[in-house]
Structure formats: C-alpha cells, structure tokens
Amino acid sequence: MSTQVTEQEQTEDPAEDQSEHQQRRLAEKAERREARDRMRERAETDLEKADTVFDLKVFRYDPDIPEKEKPRFDTFPVPFTKGMTVLDALMYARDHYDSSLTFRHSCRQAVCGSDALFVNGTQHLGCKTQIVDLGDEDDARVPGTVRVEPLPHQEVVKDLVVDMEHFYDQMNAVEPFFDPDDLPAPDEEQRQARENREKIKMSTRCIWCGACMSSCNIAAGDNEYLGPAAINKAYRFAMDEREGEGKKQERLEIIEQEHGVWRCQTQFSCTEVCPKDIPLTEHIQELKREAVKNNLKFW
C-alpha cells in the first residue's frame, strides 16, 4: 500500500501538488471547524437538556505551550447527571470542550490511585468523589462551582498531572517488599494467624495515590521525610509475623532514620484524606512506640 502511495505522489507535478495540498489543508480546516462546532453543539444540547449545570473550574498549565505557560484556571459548564463524579465531570469537559485537558485516570473505581486531585481545597480521588457531596448541604446539593487543582506540594507536569517520581522514591526507600528470614519448602504455605492478617489488613490497602503525602505539612517542608504512605508500607511488613525478627529489626532501623517516623508531628491530615481509610497516623504512632520499646531493650 505504501509503495502505491509514493508512486502516486511521484506522478504529480509540483504545482498541482501544491494546490492539492492547499485544498486538503482547507478541507481539513473546514472539517475541524465542523467537528468543533459539532462538539460545541453536543455540549450545548446537553446543557439545555440538563436540569442543573455547574461550573468546573480547572487548573491549567503546560510549560510547552506559550499560552499555558502561565498557570491559570479554565471554567467549563458541565451538565449534572445523577451519580456524576469529579472524574466524570473532567472527562466530560475534555471530550466536549478541550481535548488537551490532561489528567491521569484509569480504573474509575478507586483502585488504581491515578486520580488523586485537590478538589475544593482538599485531597480527593476524582473517581470516588460525588459532585453532590461537594454541595452545600442546606442549599443546593449540586455546588455552583467545583474547583479542581493538581495535588499540592508536588511538581506539576501539566494541568492536573503531577510528578510522582518523588513519591515512588520514598516508597522504594523502605524496602517495600516481603523479605522473610526463612521460607518453608516450595510447596508449603507459610502460616499466618488470622489476627496477624487483620492487623496488617488496613495497611495493605494503599493504592499509592499520594493524597496523604500531599496533605502533610511536614512532608511539604521536608522533602526527604519518608511520608505517611511509605511509613505505612514499612508498617505493613514490620508487623507481618511471617517475616521474622531479624528483618523486623532492619525495618525498624529504616523507619528510624533521620527523615523517618520521628518527623511525623501527628497532624492527622494524611489519615483524613486517605481514600482507603487507612489509619495512617495510628500506624506511624505504633511504629514510634515499637521503636522506643525496641530500643529500651538495649538500655
């Protein structure tokens, strides 16, 4: 097929090629205009049909595009539908107004951790946040404006996308993998008491969304602070009885380093924003106590 194309092109003389090219450009332009009009029309009919419309105010920034180099907010009117989440609203805005509106998302069901955002001034998962829950209880269930920004204290890559590298580094710093002192034969399970699984259950729920880290003032001020998610990860393994005493000792040493647990000032904001309801502060505090207990042994 591609060979045919080149043949075709070769037979055309340059002048004709020129005009044809131009014609095509024009046709494309017209098409684009048409497509844009159609998109707008679609949105307009949606807006007319909708009982309730709210403004989605979205942070925009793109270092690559001169007009977007300076951060700004764009406002998109979005027709409200029952059950609509912040993520749905963002997708609506992207597919109906501006396809360059950029945000991470995937699962739409609060398991992939892609879409932690700063919604009306707090960290939320976009997909797990109902628009009606942002409304003012007595007044209107649907708020007039929903303001969406990228997670604070993380470098913004573009629009709502933040750089997660730092978060991943912190997670990796606590040796986030199971590393038992010894293992049974290859065809045998390790035993774990139910209570022990219950103990670590909440800590294993983390979806790496980064909301907690973004909400913590200490992490904001001290870039090297491991942060609640990484400490929680350490907790998950340190408390798992299958790993054994030797490894636990090592783990306690890791979380006790300069930018480890002692940095936590029990601000609780991490616990408040965690979409998986992990009692982060409690886990951090328990590790502090565990560390003190452990050290007292040697006094």
Added chain:
Amino acid sequence: MYEHDVIVVGAGGAGLRAAIAAHEEGADVALVSKLHPVRSHTGAAEGGINAALRDGDDWTDHAYDTMKGSDYLGDAPAIETLCETSPEEVIQLEHWGMPFSREDDGRVSQRPFGGLSFPRTTYAGAETGHHLLHTMYEQVVKRGIKVYDEFYVMDLAVTDEADPENRECHGCVAYDIKNGEIVGFRANNGVVLATGGDGQAFDHTTNAVANTGDGPAMAYRAGVPVEDMEFVQFHPTTLPSTGVLISEGVRGEGGILYNAEGERFMFEYGYANNAGELASRDVVSRAELTEVNEGRGVEDEYVYLDMRHLGEERVLDRLENILHLAEDFEGVDGLVEPMPVKPGQHYHMGGIEVNEHGETCVSGLYAAGECACVSVHGSNRLGGNALPELIVFGAQAGYHAAGRDLGEALVETGPSAAIEHEDDLGAPVEPGALGPTDDDVAADGGERAADGGQLATPAETVERTVEQQRQRVERLKGRDGRNHAEIRDKLQKAMTRWVNVFREEEGLKKALEIIRECREEYQHVAVSDPSDTYNTDVIHTIETRNLIDVAETITLGALARDEFRGAHWRAEHQERKDDEWLKHTMVQWSDGSPELYYTDVILEGAEKAYEPKVRSY
C-alpha cells in the same frame, strides 16, 4: 534506542509475572507500560484465584470444571497447564508475602465459586487483584527490574515477510508520555505482550479507561491471528453511570431484581423459574436487557437490584463494601433505596492466539494475560480463572522468552493450523484497512514496508518502525481534523447496541457498517493538543484506532459463529452446534484485508480426553 533481552509490554498481573520469570532465568528484562505498574487493572479484581491446593481436591477436577465452563471450546493442553501449575504459582505468591485471607490454622482460605466442584478459590478479602498486583510489583522492585512507566507502546517492530509465520519480532516502539519522544526498544530475545483487556470497545464496562486492546490490535496488524474474539463476558450487575461491578454476592445473599413496574421479572417473565436472580451471568444479563428493550426498564436503561429487605445488620455484616460502592460511584444509599444495575462488558475470552508457552506464530513475540487467548476459557470464563491465567502463562511466556526449554508445545499456532477458511461471511461492507490513501496512512497506524524481510539487522527493523511512528504522530498533530472522542463514542455505542449480550444477524451487520464508518472518519482524525508534555490526546487517539480494529474482529467472529455457545448468543441460532462449531474462530489481518479461518479445538489432554456434554449446573 533501549536494548534488553526481554521486553514485557504491560505491567499488570501477567506482565509482572512474565518479567519476574525472565529475570529468574537470568535475562536482562524491562517492563514497558503506559501506566505505572500498580495502576494496572488487575488491581480491580475482587473475587479470587482458583487453585487446587487442598486434600480432597485435585487439579484434574479443576481442569474438568474449566473445560465444562468453557463449553468445550478450551484447548486441553492449555487448561491442563493452567490447573496443574496454578497451585505452585499460588504458593509462590504466598511466599512473596501476598496477604491472603486465612483459616484458623493459618493456612490460605478458599471459598466456593460459580461453576467449581470444590471450594478452591483462594482470596485476599474482596480485593484479591489489588494484593496480587502489589505483591508482584514488590518483587519487581526487589529484583531491581527496570520499569519504563508511562511509556505508551504504539507498535511492534516486526519484519515483513509475506507469511506471518516467517516474521520476527525485534522489539517495539513507544511514546514517552512525559516528553513526547518516540523511542525504540530492541529485544534480543523476545517481546511479551501483556496489555490486558479491551472493554473500552463497549460504552459500558467494568474495565479501566486504559483497557483499550492495544496488544491484540498491534499483534493483529503485525500478522498474528486473533482467536475466538466473539466471546465477550457481560456481567449482569454493574452500576449504570460508571460500570463499577456490584458483586454477585448481593444476589447470593438474597438480593432481588425488579423492573420499572416493580415486577420481579426473573420469575414474572419466566427467564429462570428455578434459580431466579441466581441464574448464571449470561441468563441474568439477557433478562435485564429484554426488560429494558421491552420498555420495562427504569429510565429505559437499567433495572433495580434491591437488598433493603436483607436488613441493615446483615448488609453491614456481609455486604458493607457494596454500600460504599453504591454510595461512592452512584450516589445511592443501598439501605434506603434499590441500586440501579445493568449488564456491562466484563472480560474478553478471545485474544492474541498463543500456545501454552505464550508464543505467537511470529517468532520472538509472546502474549499473556487477558490480551492473549491460550484458550483456557473457551467460550466462557469461570470466575477466579483469569488471575491464575495471569500468573501461570505470564511465567511460561517469561521463561520461554528468556530461553528456558519448556519442551514441545501441543497447541499449534499461525495460519498453517487452519482447518477451513471462511469465504462467504456475508459482511455488508469490506472489513479491514481502507484503500490506498495519501500520507494519512502513516497517521492511521502505518503499514509494514513491503521489503519482504530484507532488512539486514534487527536494529534497522526497530529504527524503521520508530520512523513510521514518528511520522504518524507528527501527522496527527500537524493537521486539523476530527476529535477521536466522537469516533470512540460512536464505536462504543454501536458495539453496545449491536454486539452486546444479544446478537442478531442484522444487528451485527449494522455494527460492521458503523465500524466501517468509524474507520473512514478516523482517516480525518487529528490531535489538537500540540504539547509534547504529557499529551494524552495523542495516546487516546491512537487507542481509538486500536479499538476500531478490535471491535471489528469481535463483530466478524460473532457474525461467523451462528450458534449459541457460552457467552455468545445468537437470536437466530439458539443451540450449541457441536458438529459444526467445535472449532476456534481466527481472524488474521492479512495486510489489511482480514481473513477468517478456523482451527481445531483440542479436547484431548495428556491426562484425559474431554467429551462435550450439555452444560448445566
């Protein structure tokens, strides 16, 4: 250009397992994924992993159940590999620290699951997939395996011999999402595709937004046949606005389905007079849709699933999670009002044709996980059988790609395995690529340069593909045209309307026409975001092209198969036709003009031969 021994595309359960296996084998392996590994959709799986672990259970029973569940369209060697290896893979996961639910004696818990003759589904709460995914990613971190996350793989670097069975895969080409660079990945030993599901071909699915069938589409265009694409599993209870899954547990506990008139339609209209709400997934899905189509749906869209009568205490005790899902994703309080539900696409049994070692017919190209079809699920997947598939065949593919000798494969691959070709499908429009156009071809996905495999070095093959894809992106960004979202929307609506739970000949033909229109419109697609930074517009636009190809193969297969088997229901053909249809459907791109052919189903296993029986539970 990056160079590694083994390149694994996709970092869900299958991809991670493949990478670990290749690493164990001593290969230099890298994961390339458009999402960070922990964002993969494996994390959404709730139910569990089937493995015959206990006394009283045997892997051959698991194999029998699986074959029966597949409605005798699974290949015995693959099923036997799955069931025999699953227990050791599960114990491997346990040794890697996966937090399984536990029995009183400290052993891994198992629960009963639909279609299984023994309670053999191991699980970790209601978030088995999440734990599986994270546990394996942890092992990847431990081994220091290189991960290229947020790299979108656009195409495979495959040589151009006329016969796909002579082609070789030397790597792939990816779009670096962070900065828009197009980079080549050269694989010395092999490329493993593990790109997951393709639920986005439908407008209502339990799958993630990222499940766009990139793997099958890329392999298909590289000449690898796709197998049994018509078999798509629909789940009867998903939330209408998002497609979030409401577990079967609700009906298991006594939840009731009502239509808009308040009738308990499963009994009222005789869809399942015995089992009622607890009939199998396909039966319930079809019943719900019939209600809606006959005007008894709520808002012409869904039905109600009611669990209020179970009482607050019982609901909180056993179904708490469901309350959260309904509240968070639908804004409905399951204790005071019924929950809206409708059927949604859930899993794709079909996929890239591979043998039980994960090899495709193109040498150096492997596939594993939901994107592949080793044919263990046949026409219907049993709950809890997808996760073991990921770890078992992910490992097989990884080992093989890294050079471990796994012996002779029993499943044959490639067009040479054809037993019969389909010549008159009666498709209303010509499927496949559009006729020769100008340089839009590049934007459309690029064609293989017809050099007949003359290129001297693998590196050149990769370079050439990089160049093609660079042009493609430039062209998409450089021109003015349509937004892909509109085309995707149209495609998804058509698939849900015509290739859903109900399939009629006319509807399938209609779908093919619409798919054709989408292809035509796609010729004029453009990316309006000029940025090089995190340009999701580029990615979504390319994904839409992949969806078109995948949707077409699903529809072609569905049109060809005029019988009712497993998840595939045809209005005009209401019975399973074993004489005629005990065979796999294959669709092969054949350089732009899809060819349909059939291969044998292998019911002859090493352990035993499986005799097709009526499937009743």
Added chain:
Amino acid sequence: MSQSYDRGLVEDFGRWREFSAGMWAWIFHKFTGWVLIGYLFTHIAVLSTATIGEAAYTNTISGLESLLVVRFLEVGLLAVAVFHILNGLRLLFVDLGVGLEAQDRSFYASLVLTGAIVVASVPTFLAGAI
C-alpha cells in the same frame, strides 16, 4: 526551608490550602511552646534579682505586678500555658495510641477548655490591679 525543592511558580499559584483540626493543633502547639520557652528565659532573668538582694526582688515583683499590662500579659501566658498543657496531654494520648479517632474533637475540647479556664481566672489575675 532549605531542603524543599523549588516547585516553581505553579506551587504558589492559586492553590488553596485548607487546614484541618490536626494542622491547627500543630501550629498552635508550636506557637505556645515557643512562647513558653521564651517566658522561661525571661522568668529566670526576672527572678535573678533575688541574687542581688531581698528588696530588689520584692520590689521588682510587686513593681511589675502593679503594671496593668503585666497582668494582661499574665492572662495571655496562662492561656498559652493552659492550651499547651491540654493539647500536650492530647498529644501524649495520641502517642499512646489512645483516642486517635477523636483527635479533632479533642483539639476542639482543648480550645474550649482553655477559653473557659482563662475566662474563669481573669478576676484572680486582675485582682488588685484595677
């Protein structure tokens, strides 16, 4: 904040920062702690007059106490100390893992209690000064 990286202009742009109970508690505790240690230094300085002599000491104390400002400052000091104590107790409980679920309520309780105690002791503090 020498360690935090420069997140550039985006960080400062329009992003709201909403403080929750725990964060306010942290800020207040910090502030009151600093005031208290500052006071400790001053206090010792004042008491140092005792090394000069009896009269100097007594005069300084009563001299200071006769100033209205000082009385008010003392009320302030009490407020600061009471809050620091109450919130300090709250923190001690948190450290022991007690009452984490009620951390926001216990903060509000500390505030209210501080207010009440301060108001109740105003007469005592100002007695004789006015």
Added chain:
Amino acid sequence: MADYYSSFDPKGSRWFLQRLTAAFLVVVLAFHFMLLHFVNHAADVTFMQTHLRMQQPGYFLTMVAFLVTATFHGVNGVYNALVNQGLDGTPKTVVKYGLILASVLLIAQGIRVAMAMAGIIIGPAA
C-alpha cells in the same frame, strides 16, 4: 537517598524524653501556677515567702527539677522544630551548640537564683 541510613537520633530517645518531660511538667507546672497565682497572688509575692518555700528541700528540689525538665523540653522542642523546618549542615550544628549553651547557662543561673532564694548563697547586696 544516600543518607537514608544515617541516623538522626538513634532510638528516638529525644522523642521519648520529650514525652516523659511533658508528662512531668503537666504536674509541676500545674502546681506552680496554682501556688503562685491562685493560692498566693503573684502581686503579693515577697522575698520572704519565696525564701520560706525555698528552704524546704523538697520544694527546692522540685523547682530545680522543674527548671531542668522545662529547659530540656523547651529547648529540645525548639531544636526539633527548626530541624523539621529543614535546618541542616553547619547552621544546624551551630544552633545545636548554641541551644545547649543557652540551656546550660539558664540552668546554672536558675540554680544560682534558687540558692539565693533559699539563702544558701547570699547575693552581693545582702
């Protein structure tokens, strides 16, 4: 991340001491406030009263302990707060020794004052 394994304060002993001193201070500070603002009005305090109290060894020791713990607690708190704000390197060392010096001076002076009050050392003017 190279210095992740370097140790801020092994064993978190300062963290622990901060809590211990806090617990002690609750009691003593409450006692102190009660005694000097409610039982005896601050305005009425005279050297004589102070002297009488300070002469009791129990009270004297309590006050010294109060001083020492409060100083440790306060200075350590200030130091932690500064470190949390990113104080590092040479400034950190300087501040650390500065604070230690200040504490030592404060405690020394405090004890001198207390002894003066107790009449153990008589000030120059006496």
